[in-house]
Amino acid sequence: MIYIIGNNLKSILLRNAALKAGLDADICESVNDIQEECDLIILNTEEDLESRQAEVAVLAEKTSAPIAATISLNYACAMAKNATDKSRIVAIRTMEDEYIGEYIELTKTFDTDESVYAKVLEILKSFNGRVAEVPDIIGGIFYRIMFLNSNMSAYLVSEGVTVTDVDNSMRYGANIKRPSLQIADEIGLDRVLEILTVLYHETGRPAYRPCPLLKQMVNAGRLGKKTGQGFYTYD
Amino acid sequence: MEFKKIGIVGTGLMGGGIAQVCAQVGYETVSFDVNEAAFERTKGLIQGSMDKMVAKGKFTQEFVNEVLGRMSYTTDITKLADCDIVVEAVFENLDIKLNVLKQVEEVVSEKCLIFTNTSALSITTLSTVLKHRGRFMGTHFFAPVPAMKLLELVPGLDTTDETYEGAVQWAQSIKKITIKAPDTCGFITNRLFPLPQNEGAELLALGVDPYDIDAAWIMFNQAPVGTLSIVDTGGSHTTLGCLTSIYEGNEDDRYRPHPYIKRLVSAGRLGVKTGQGIFKW
Ligand SMILES: NC(=O)c1ccc[n+]([C@@H]2O[C@H](COP(=O)([O-])OP(=O)(O)OC[C@H]3O[C@@H](n4cnc5c(N)ncnc54)[C@H](O)[C@@H]3O)[C@@H](O)[C@H]2O)c1
Numbered sequence: 279m280i281y282i283i284g285n286n287l288k289s290i291l292l293r294n295a296a297l298k299a300g301l302d303a304d305i306c307e308s309v310n311d312i313q314e315e316c317d318l319i320i321l322n323t324e325e326d327l328e329s330r331q332a333e334v335a336v337l338a339e340k341t342s343a344p345i346a347a348t349i350s351l352n353y354a355c356a357m358a359k360n361a362t363d364k365s366r367i368v369a370i371r372t373m374e375d376e377y378i379g380e381y382i383e384l385t386k387t388f389d390t391d392e393s394v395y396a397k398v399l400e401i402l403k404s405f406n407g408r409v410a411e412v413p414d415i416i417g418g419i420f421y422r423i424m425f426l427n428s429n430m431s432a433y434l435v436s437e438g439v440t441v442t443d444v445d446n447s448m449r450y451g452a453n454i455k456r457p458s459l460q461i462a463d464e465i466g467l468d469r470v471l472e473i474l475t476v477l478y479h480e481t482g483r484p485a486y487r488p489c490p491l492l493k494q495m496v497n498a499g500r501l502g503k504k505t506g507q508g509f510y511t512y513d
Numbered sequence: 514m515e516f517k518k519i520g521i522v523g524t525g526l527m528g529g530g531i532a533q534v535c536a537q538v539g540y541e542t543v544s545f546d547v548n549e550a551a552f553e554r555t556k557g558l559i560q561g562s563m564d565k566m567v568a569k570g571k572f573t574q575e576f577v578n579e580v581l582g583r584m585s586y587t588t589d590i591t592k593l594a595d596c597d598i599v600v601e602a603v604f605e606n607l608d609i610k611l612n613v614l615k616q617v618e619e620v621v622s623e624k625c626l627i628f629t630n631t632s633a634l635s636i637t638t639l640s641t642v643l644k645h646r647g648r649f650m651g652t653h654f655f656a657p658v659p660a661m662k663l664l665e666l667v668p669g670l671d672t673t674d675e676t677y678e679g680a681v682q683w684a685q686s687i688k689k690i691t692i693k694a695p696d697t698c699g700f701i702t703n704r705l706f707p708l709p710q711n712e713g714a715e716l717l718a719l720g721v722d723p724y725d726i727d728a729a730w731i732m733f734n735q736a737p738v739g740t741l742s743i744v745d746t747g748g749s750h751t752t753l754g755c756l757t758s759i760y761e762g763n764e765d766d767r768y769r770p771h772p773y774i775k776r777l778v779s780a781g782r783l784g785v786k787t788g789q790g791i792f793k794w
Contacts (some may be wrong), residue, residue, distance in 0.1 A: 377732050383725075408732075410725035415716070419726055422716060423732050423740070426708040428766075434701055443692035444701060448734075450663035450690045451655055451702040452743075455735035458705070483715065484766040485708050 279314075281306055282331075284322035288378050290347065292320060295379030295405040309336045313364070318401050320370070320377070321347045327356060334367060335360040344394045346370045346384075350421060351476045354414045355387040364389035368398050371418045374465055382406035383418045416480040417473070425465075425473050427458035432489035432509075441509045459509040462492075463502035471496050514679045516686070517541060520621075522613055523603035524586065527630050529555035530658025531600055533562065534687045537585040537659075543593055544586045552586045593685075594620050598683060600652060602630040611642045612635065618643050626679050628652040632703065633758040636669035637695045652680055653700055655688075664689035665700045694710050698762030699755070707756050707768065709740045710749035714771035720722035723791050741791050745784030749777040749791070 280303040281287045287306050296303035306312060311320065319337055323330070330347060337345050338361035345367050347357040354369030358481050360381050362368055370391050371383040386395050402409045405488050412418045431444045445457035471492045478486035495501075495508065502508030520533045521528045524546035532542040546552065563580065566572040585592075593599055599617050603609055607775060610631065622655020627649045629639055636651040643649055651667030664684050668677050684691045694700035713726050744752045753774050760768040777783075777790060784790030 297593050372730070373733055375733075381729055381732055408725070408728045409720065410729065412725070413720045415719050415721075419716060419721055419729050422712060423709050423726060423730065426712055430708055431706055434704070437695050437697075439693070439695065441703055444705075445664065445692075446690060446692050447665075447701045448705060451661065452706070453737045456733070458734075481710065481715075483659070484769075485712055487767075498742070 279304070279316040280318045280320065281312055281316050281324055282320045283307075283309060283312070284324070284348075286322065288323045288372065289320075291376075291378040292322065295407065299404040299406060300335070301401070301404065309333045309340075312337065312341060315341060316343050319343050319400060323353065325350060327352060330357060331360045334358065335362070335404060337361075338363050338366060340364070344368065344398050346398055347491040348372065349385075350374075351417060351473065354385040355389075358387045358389060365391035366394050369414075370402070371412070371420060373420055373424075374469070377407075379405060381410070382407060383410045383412045383420065385412050385414050385418065385487075387414065421473050421477065424461070425458075425470055425477075426485055428462040428465075428470055429474055429486070429489050429492070431458045432462070432491045435494060435509065436489060442488065448504050463508035463510055463512075466502050466504055467492055467508055468496050468501050472497045514597075514675075514682060516597040516679075516683055518543065518596045520545065520599040520617075522546075522590075522593070522599060522601045522617060523557045524551040525602065526555075526558070526656060527654060528600075528602035528657060529558050530562075530656065531602060531630065531654060532584055533559045534659055534689075536580045538687055538779055540583065540686075542584045542597060545588070545589065545590055545593060546583065548585075553574075562657070570583045572786075590616055591620050593617065593620070596621060596625055598613075598626045598628065598679075600628045600630060605632055605634070607634055607638070607674075610639055615642045618645070624648075626676055628680065630654055633698050633755070633762060635698070636667050636763075637671070639670045640671055647673035648676050650676055650680060651694075651696070651700070652684070653694070655700075655702070662688075662690045663702065664691050665694045665702060666691050667696055667700055669696055679708050699759040699768075703755055704759060704768075706743070707752060707759070710752055711756055711768065711771050711774070713741050716743040716775040717791065718771070718773045744774075745790035745792055745794065748783045748786060749774055750783055754777050788792060 292436040293303045347368045347369050358367040368396045369385045372378040434444050445459050448457040449456040474486050474488040498505045506512050517543045520543045521532045522545050524544045536542050563577045635792050640646040640649045648674040653665035655661035655663050723741045727741050730740045756768045756770040782789045785794045
């Protein structure tokens with residue numbers, strides 16, 4: 279049995295992946311709803327560091343199951359900070375869209391027990407997607423690699439290149455079907471800006487320095503598809 | 514504008530491909546090179562590329578013969594005299610290119626457009642060697658030219674609107690999709706390509722598995738190949754060269770080559786052609 283805590287789309291997609299793999303899985307509202315023992319708990323509540331640390335501590339106290347906390351821009355080891363038994367805690371990271379469940383990053387903390395890690399790995403692998411074993415680096419693979427070109431593309435637009443030309447560059451120069459300004463609009467420019475800001479602060483690497491145009495667009499409420507206007511216009 | 518005859522200077526991988534796509538749509542082509550040995554090699558590439566199209570049933574043998582009949586080769590630069598467009602595709606070296614462009618302008622007519630296929634040199638800098646700078650601009654193709662649809666059009670500071678429109682018209686006739694790029698090192702495409710590769714190198718140095726990076730890349734971008742596989746296909750030295758030229762050319766820190774890529778190159782791990790790069794081949 280897998281319990282997924284947090285009532286949101288990502289939980290539903292993770293549950294579906296588990297069900298498809300023939301595992302029992304259920305979604306719970308909060309840590310208080312966990313009553314019985316299970317094989318894995320995926321903690322997918324809102325990613326606020328302090329409340330997460332408190333939730334992990336409660337779960338570690340009340341169960342003996344491995345606990346996988348979903349993270350995006352936090353460190354895995356931060357999740358375990360307040361738990362009495364840190365050995366049962368790992369972190370997982372998914373993509374932000376329809377590929378949730380098909381691609382999962384698994385990260386251990388300083389204290390994760392090898393057998394716990396192996397067990398979680400086995401469960402996640404049975405979901406039939408790709409499981410990337412990633413060291414505890416900020417943003418993991420997904421956030422560190424996938425928004426670089428959205429940022430650079432925004433810089434190119436600020437230099438006067440048209441939105442269509444920027445996306446056509448990768449579309450016809452690399453046969454990429456989902457070019458980076460389209461991605462930025464789909465994920466939301468506010469989220470892309472947040473990702474870049476965190477990565478730039480944490481790594482100091484200049485490729486993550488957020489483009490001022492992104493900030494302007496976010497300030498103007500042009501957040502992408504969800505507001506009808508981003509780099510592209512939507513009706 | 515009316516274009517009939519296209520001259521191509523430098524008959525290597527790119528020059529050959531550009532001549533081929535021109536001849537395929539009916540232009541007469543004159544390929545000039547200083548090295549006669551380049552002709553046989555490039556003719557072989559063109560033949561191979563068109564044979565594939567015949568095998569796929571896209572071209573008839575008759576069509577191929579017609580195309581080949583429109584293509585000529587010469588080591589005599591004066592044969593470019595009656596060209597309407599001359600495209601320069603010699604080695605990527607500023608002095609060689611400046612020298613060649615000057616020679617070209619001496620033999621062509623005043624209304625002939627002159628384009629360069631440079632990957633990373635400044636169009637404006639190259640134009641300074643010409644008397645009539647307005648007729649000059651960058652047309653940056655991608656390899657293999659017959660297969661890749663993209664063409665970056667790069668005006669320099671002095672390029673006239675008429676020249677730019679001529680380039681658009683010619684590009685459409687050879688069935689390319691054009692994008693208008695600023696005259697900065699790397700234009701558009703080469704400024705996008707290497708960033709995920711360079712930050713990917715940082716992740717490799719931190720112990721991430723390259724297969725995971727490529728798998729995530731392919732899935733999220735709906736891409737045909739992984740970003741790190743591209744490094745190995747083109748060669749890690751090519752990626753290093755591309756990063757270095759943009760880092761230095763634009764004084765842009767984002768392209769400072771990651772030490773991991775330098776290490777690959779210094780170890781001779783160039784990629785597919787040496788059997789080992791980021792991946793084992
Ligand atoms: N290879 C690529 O993927 C690619 C992509 C885009 C742009 N480019 C650019 O296209 C240009 C050509 O690249 P390539 O890969 O075809 O190179 P290449 O080495 O295959 O061919 C260059 C040719 O130029 C000839 N040449 C050299 N000096 C000459 C001169 N003074 N006069 C006449 N011919 C001369 C050489 O004999 C050779 O045949 C370069 O500027 C390169 O940066 C290359």
